[in-house]
Each structure stands twice: as structure tokens, then as C-alpha cells.
Amino acid sequence: MRTPRSGRPALHGRNLVLGISGGIAAYKAAYLARRLHEAGAQVRTVMTGGALRFLGEQTMAAITGRAVVTTLFGSDQAGPSPHTELARWADALVVAPATANVLAKVANGLADDALTATVAAFDGPVVLAPAMHTEMWQQPATARNVRLLEEDGRCLVGPVAGELAAGDSGMGRMAEPEDILASVAGVFDDSLRGLTVLVTAGGTREAIDPVRYVGNRSSGKMGHELALEAARRGATVVLVTTTTPPDMPCSVEVVPVESAEDMAHQVWARASALDVAVLAAAVADFRPADVAGTKLARSDGPPRIVLEPTPNVLAGLVERKEPGTTVVGFAAETGGVDRAVRKATTYGADFVVANDVTSPGSGFGTDTNQVTIISAAGESTPLEMMTKRGVAGAIWSHVSALREDEG
Numbered sequence: 001m002r003t004p005r006s007g008r009p010a011l012h013g014r015n016l017v018l019g020i021s022g023g024i025a026a027y028k029a030a031y032l033a034r035r036l037h038e039a040g041a042q043v044r045t046v047m048t049g050g051a052l053r054f055l056g057e058q059t060m061a062a063i064t065g066r067a068v069v070t071t072l073f074g075s076d077q078a079g080p081s082p083h084t085e086l087a088r089w090a091d092a093l094v095v096a097p098a099t100a101n102v103l104a105k106v107a108n109g110l111a112d113d114a115l116t117a118t119v120a121a122f123d124g125p126v127v128l129a130p131a132m133h134t135e136m137w138q139q140p141a142t143a144r145n146v147r148l149l150e151e152d153g154r155c156l157v158g159p160v161a162g163e164l165a166a167g168d169s170g171m172g173r174m175a176e177p178e179d180i181l182a183s184v185a186g187v188f189d190d191s192l193r194g195l196t197v198l199v200t201a202g203g204t205r206e207a208i209d210p211v212r213y214v215g216n217r218s219s220g221k222m223g224h225e226l227a228l229e230a231a232r233r234g235a236t237v238v239l240v241t242t243t244t245p246p247d248m249p250c251s252v253e254v255v256p257v258e259s260a261e262d263m264a265h266q267v268w269a270r271a272s273a274l275d276v277a278v279l280a281a282a283v284a285d286f287r288p289a290d291v292a293g294t295k296l297a298r299s300d301g302p303p304r305i306v307l308e309p310t311p312n313v314l315a316g317l318v319e320r321k322e323p324g325t326t327v328v329g330f331a332a333e334t335g336g337v338d339r340a341v342r343k344a345t346t347y348g349a350d351f352v353v354a355n356d357v358t359s360p361g362s363g364f365g366t367d368t369n370q371v372t373i374i375s376a377a378g379e380s381t382p383l384e385m386m387t388k389r390g391v392a393g394a395i396w397s398h399v400s401a402l403r404e405d406e407g
């Protein structure tokens with residue numbers, strides 16, 4: 001599989017401010033600066049007092065070829081007002097690593113050092129790469145700050161699960177510099193501009209009677225992140241969903257549905273107008289053959305519910321779509337993703353995104369996901385565990401690369 005993550009064209013000639021805060025991952029910021037520089041960006045660095053305990057100012061100055069800003073007052077590193085100077089110069093800010101402290105400050109508009117004052121003075125895109133021990137990441141206060149940051153439109157990349165400092169491992173490791181670079185490139189990315197994309201999300205509900213249904217545990221988060229990310233990349237989006245999404249930009253049309261049949265109708269009706277369809281919903285395979293007209297009563301004893309197959313949304317879309325439409329299926333499996341290879345090679349999707357919903361940190365209701373991309377030829381590429389937003393970005397990058405390859 002081709003992994004499109006160089007970000008070179010998007011970053012060429014851009015002015016980037018790299019903020020570094022006081023986490024152990026600060027040493028990786030030096031490599032990130034180098035990669036941003038290689039991608040053609042001009043990089044200026046602003047470091048907190050904590051960051052200076054982990055990484056030398058001179059290292060960053062040598063890599064970027066520019067003086068590093070470490071203080072707001074009493075220095076001529078960037079003139080008499082370094083934060084406004086940097087903010088006016090920058091096309092985007094990236095903070096890597098972003099400590100729990102910096103997340104809290106930025107989420108609440110605090111600006112008591114050169115880094116956070118620069119963020120406060122800047123009105124463009126801000127990419128934050130959190131890095132911290134699992135306990136710090138899982139603190140309710142940190143989770144609350146992350147929600148605020150996302151509501152404010154900040155772009156968070158990572159953290160990911162993996163090895164941490166002092167021999168520990170778990171969620172909280174900073175995203176790899178290449179993935180941060182791809183996210184920074186992403187803020188300039190309008191690779192889906194001009195395209196109409198459809199995303200399905202959530203678990204379908206198949207009525208037993210007017211009150212009860214057969215359903216599944218899908219929260220819809222993965223599909224909602226896919227819709228948001230497509231809108232960020234410039235697409236016009238139709239989101240067909242069984243669950244209520246968070247606030248969506250006006251380029252996203254939300255179409256609420258309930259059952260597999262409703263979903264099939266909505267998707268198939270739009271088939272000929274789509275450039276891309278990503279079917280992330282967990283669609284029931286079977287539904288009650290007869291739906292009771294009134295609520296079943298306990299006093300009538302346990303009902304015998306006979307099931308019948310539901311419409312196959314993916315197969316029906318492939319039949320109806322135009323030749324140039326890219327179709328992506330999802331497969332939620334348990335105990336490994338081997339069965340998803342059959343789905344990828346059978347139904348005519350361009351690729352399938354498979355995940356094992358029983359593995360920790362993956363699947364229904366979680367904020368993270370570990371997925372495997374399976375090509376139509378059955379070739380599997382597992383991605384590392386990342387946030388669902390990160391997975392959404394990787395899927396859209398793969399769609400764009402595939403469409404580019406196909407001309």
C-alpha cells in the first residue's frame with residue numbers, strides 16, 4: 001500500500017512556528033524541525049522553560065537557522081513583542097510535544113509564556129501533539145481540556161499507545177514526527193476540494209415492535225470523524241448516520257436514518273452523484289421478518305422472532321455507482337480481521353478498513369482505533385493505534401493517493 005505522508009507540496013514555502021514544551025518527547029522535536037525544513041517550510045521555534053530542560057536552544061537554532069524564542073520579556077530574540085511578531089509571521093503553529101500543562105493553558109486561553117502567548121495571538125491553524133504519561137492523559141481535567149481544544153477547532157494529532165519514558169508503556173506517547181508532519185500538511189490540505197463524498201456512521205436499529213429494536217454497539221464516532229476530516233479537506237459531505245453527530249460545518253449535510261433499509265435508500269439514491277463513499281456504519285445483517293404493530297406484552301410470553309437478511313448497502317452501492325466513484329467498506333470483526341479479506345475481495349470496494357472490535361482501544365465507543373487497510377487484491381496493511389481522528393486522516397489520505405494513482 002502506498003502511504004501518502006510526505007506532505008512536501010503542502011508545506012513548501014510555508015512559515016511554521018514550532019512550539020516545544022517540557023515533556024520527555026522534546027528531543028523528537030529536533031527531528032520534526034528538520035523534516036519540516038526538508039519539506040520546504042521556514043521554521044521558527046518557541047520553547048517553554050520546561051522544554052529548555054530537555055532540549056538545547058542552540059540545537060533548535062542550528063537546525064532551523066533562526067534564533068529561538070524562549071521568553072516574552074527582556075530579549076531581542078524576535079523584537080520587542082515576540083508573540084505578536086511570531087503570530088503575524090506564521091501560516092500555522094505546531095506544538096510538539098504539547099504537555100498536559102500547555103493543553104490546559106491553550107484550552108483556557110492562558111498566555112503566560114512566549115509559547116502560549118504566541119498561540120493566543122495567532123488566528124490560524126494550530127496543531128497540537130500531546131505527549132504525557134497515561135495517567136496524565138486520562139485525567140478528567142486533561143480529557144476536558146482536549147474536548148475544549150477540539151471544540152475550538154484546534155487540530156490534535158495523537159497521542160498514540162506505545163513505549164513511554166522510564167520503561168512504561170500505554171496511551172500518551174507522542175505521535176511520530178512523520179505523522180505530525182502529515183497533520184501540519186493536512187491543515188493546508190484541500191485534496192478533497194470539489195469532491196462530493198458520502199459517509200455512513202453508527203449502528204442500525206431493526207424494529208421488533210414500535211418500542212424495541214435489534215441493534216449493535218456502534219457509537220458512530222469513527223464515521224463522524226471521517227465526515228469532519230473530509231469537510232476540513234474541502235469536500236462537500238453527506239453524512240448518513242443513525243447517531244447524533246457533534247456540531248458539523250455547513251459543508252456537511254446530515255441525513256438521519258434508523259434501519260439498514262433506510263440507510264440503503266439514502267445511500268443508493270445518491271450513488272450516481274458521488275465521488276467517494278466511505279461506509280463506516282455498522283449495518284445489521286439480519287432484521288425481524290415481521291414487525292409487531294403494537295408493543296409486545298410480557299403477559300403474551302417470549303416471542304419467536306424470525307430474522308431475514310437486510311439489504312447489503314455496500315454491494316448495492318457498487319452496483320449503482322459511476323465507474324470513477326471510490327468506495328470504501330468497513331468490517332468490524334471479532335478475534336482478528338482475517339474474515340475482512342473476503343469482504344475486501346468480494347464486493348467490489350476499492351479497499352476495506354477492518355478492525356477487531358474486541359481488542360483493547362479499538363472499536364465501538366472508544367476514542368482510538370487500530371485498523372487494517374485491506375486492498376481489493378486482499379493485501380493487508382495494519383496501521384498503528386491512533387485517535388479516530390487520526391484514522392480518519394489516514395483513510396482520506398489513502399483515498400486521495402488511490403484516486404491520484406488512477407488518474
Ligand SMILES: Cc1cc2nc3c(=O)[nH]c(=O)nc-3n(C[C@H](O)[C@H](O)[C@H](O)COP(=O)(O)O)c2cc1C
Binds near residue numbers: 020022023024098136
Ligand atoms: C522527567 C520529566 C518528564 C516529563 N515529561 C512530561 C511529559 O511527557 N508530558 C507532560 O505533560 N509533562 C511532563 N513533565 C511535566 C512537565 O515538565 C511540567 O508539567 C512542566 O510544568 C511543563 O511546563 P511547560 O508546559 O511550560 O513546558 C515531565 C517532567 C519531568 C521532570
